[in-house]
Amino acid sequence: MANPKAAPQRSDWQRNHERLVAAAAALVARDGAQVSLEEIARDAGVGSATLHRHFASRQALLEEVFRDAVERLRRRARELAGGDPRTGLVTWLEELTIAAVNTRGLPASLAAGADVDPHDGDTCHAVMREATVVLVDRALAAAAVRPEVSSDDLLALVEAVAQATEGDPLAALRLLRLALDGIRP
Known part of the structure; x- marks a missing residue:
């Protein structure tokens, strides 16, 4: 009973x-x-x-705390994976950066999640990394980015830009776009 x-x-x-x-x-x-x-x-x-x-x-x-925001980003990455590989990757990185800049604490959570055992499930970092890998792999296969571009490097770039420009999405996009010019083939 x-x-x-x-x-x-x-x-x-x-x-x-x-x-x-x-x-x-x-x-x-x-x-x-x-x-x-x-x-x-x-x-x-x-x-x-x-x-x-x-x-x-x-x-x-x-x-x-960040589960809903991360799930929205995961769905967006899936949408972007259906289009042009370079545009999809760049749009993804811009949207991820804006979300991180506008969501205080998210960049720190993403960075900290890089050190979490991947067997612990869908951490913020693991979800964002998985989405980024798909988009980077598509861009690499289409020769839309330089061959040495890695998902981990791009995530570190997004995290760094977001932490440096917290609360200022225009500055974040300007810095990100400057850096993304360097990944073109």
Whole structure:
């Protein structure tokens, strides 16, 4: 027989989880990815132990905060993979850069995700890397970019530009386009 208290615990767990993610999203948007975990727990109205039961690490919390944005970007990359290889890659890098510039904390999360074990699933970095690999491979096959261009180099470029120009999408696009001139064959 099921425990009648199981459902309230489950809904309480879900409510706390949602409150933690919402508080983290607001604070990361305001203060960046290094916001205090204690402050996130406090804003969510829970203790730090509750936060740590829900999220094993800061990176795990950030992955949850950015999940929807990353999924939108993944879908966009799939759309772009159906068109011209060079245009698709350039458009992808521009849109990824703008998303990173306008989403405070995302560049740090992408960079930190590069160090996460790929067997840990769909991290922000893994999803963005997978999308970039597809587009770079298509551009390489069409000789639309220089043969030494790598997905990892382009992701590092996007992350660096986004971190350097946080909140300034026009500056980000200008710097990215300057760099992309260097990948033409």
